[in-house]
Amino acid sequence: MKTLVVANWKENKTIAEAEQWTDGLNKELRIKNEGSVEIIVCPPSILIPILHSLFIIPNSPLRLGAQDVSKFEEGQYTGEVSAKMLKGFVDYVIVGHSERRKYFGETDDDVKLKVEQCLKHNLIPIVCVSHLKQVSKCHSIKVSQMIFAYEPLFAVGSGKADTPESANEFAKKIKAEVGQDVRVLYGGSVTAENVKSFVEQPDINGVLVGEASLEAEEFAGIVKTIPIRTRRTR
Numbered sequence: 022m023k024t025l026v027v028a029n030w031k032e033n034k035t036i037a038e039a040e041q042w043t044d045g046l047n048k049e050l051r052i053k054n055e056g057s058v059e060i061i062v063c064p065p066s067i068l069i070p071i072l073h074s075l076f077i078i079p080n081s082p083l084r085l086g087a088q089d090v091s092k093f094e095e096g097q098y099t100g101e102v103s104a105k106m107l108k109g110f111v112d113y114v115i116v117g118h119s120e121r122r123k124y125f126g127e128t129d130d131d132v133k134l135k136v137e138q139c140l141k142h143n144l145i146p147i148v149c150v151s152h153l154k155q156v157s158k159c160h161s162i163k164v165s166q167m168i169f170a171y172e173p174l175f176a177v178g179s180g181k182a183d184t185p186e187s188a189n190e191f192a193k194k195i196k197a198e199v200g201q202d203v204r205v206l207y208g209g210s211v212t213a214e215n216v217k218s219f220v221e222q223p224d225i226n227g228v229l230v231g232e233a234s235l236e237a238e239e240f241a242g243i244v245k246t247i248p249i250r251t252r253r254t255r
């Protein structure tokens with residue numbers, strides 16, 4: 022199984038900047054890419070179609086994800102983008118990010134509905150959680166097709182990452198609760214300097230990167246730093 026590296030651009034980048042980033046990343050990764058890392062780029066939804074066309078190149082390690090999805094199937098919900106609309110463009114959707122919970126009032130019930138929409142339309146939800154209660158809320162859902170991202174609130178956007186040991190403990194607890202097949206990422210102030218210490222942990226399957234994903238060179242540095250020996254088959 023590949024190590025996952027997810028770029029969460031949040032509310033950043035114009036079309037020109039997104040094109041420049043893709044160009045920069047492709048150049049950087051041509052130098053060193055053993056193909057054991059899957060890179061999932063999650064731009065603002067308006068940039069998804071343009072990136073979709075840029076990412077269709079043979080053997081590209083780049084995949085697309087959305088940062089959010091509507092909890093509704095379709096209808097009178099101004100401003101929303103449904104799972105059905107995203108399907109065909111993206112393979113993954115970040116769901117329940119702490120910024121959605123904090124600034125847009127998303128509840129665990131909303132997150133559950135969004136996860137259900139993703140699974141119904143064959144998209145893989147990357148469910149962001151900061152405590153175990155949020156994990157158990159998704160329990161009734163097919164967990165083998167889900168990814169969890171453990172993102173402690175103090176670490177998101179702060180420059181102060183959790184310790185790899187503590188992140189691994191949390192990942193282990195998620196797997197104990199949900200099943201050993203579920204993939205768990207760590208997110209919160211991941212950089213090229215600390216990424217190795219997280220992906221070397223036995224229960225961490227990848228990372229979710231915010232700030233350090235915005236510059237192509239810095240982000241490529243993260244991808245290239247992931248040591249081959251951590252690229253497990255489990």
Ligand code: PGA
Binds near residue numbers: 029209230231233
């Ligand atoms: P950060 O963001 O890397 O800037 O801490 C991570 C995230 O919000 O997913």
